[in-house]
């Protein structure tokens with residue numbers, strides 16, 4: 169993605185939103201980013217693999233946020 173695509177109008181773009189969720193394995197807080205807006209196949213899903221700092225469990229990219237527990 170080029171820099172010019174990042175700045176400018178936000179409409180129609182997927183904007184990552186920061187969320188703190190509980191690790192499904194050990195309940196430690198894990199920081200994830202979830203797409204908000206943009207295409208329907210991406211919105212509400214995690215933008216990248218996020219590893220639990222406590223136990224090393226990986227929440228895979230594309231996990232729907234409704235499957236995760238808010239911290």
Ligand SMILES: [Zn+2]
Pocket residue numbers: 191192193194195196220221222223224225
């Ligand atoms: Zn964990």
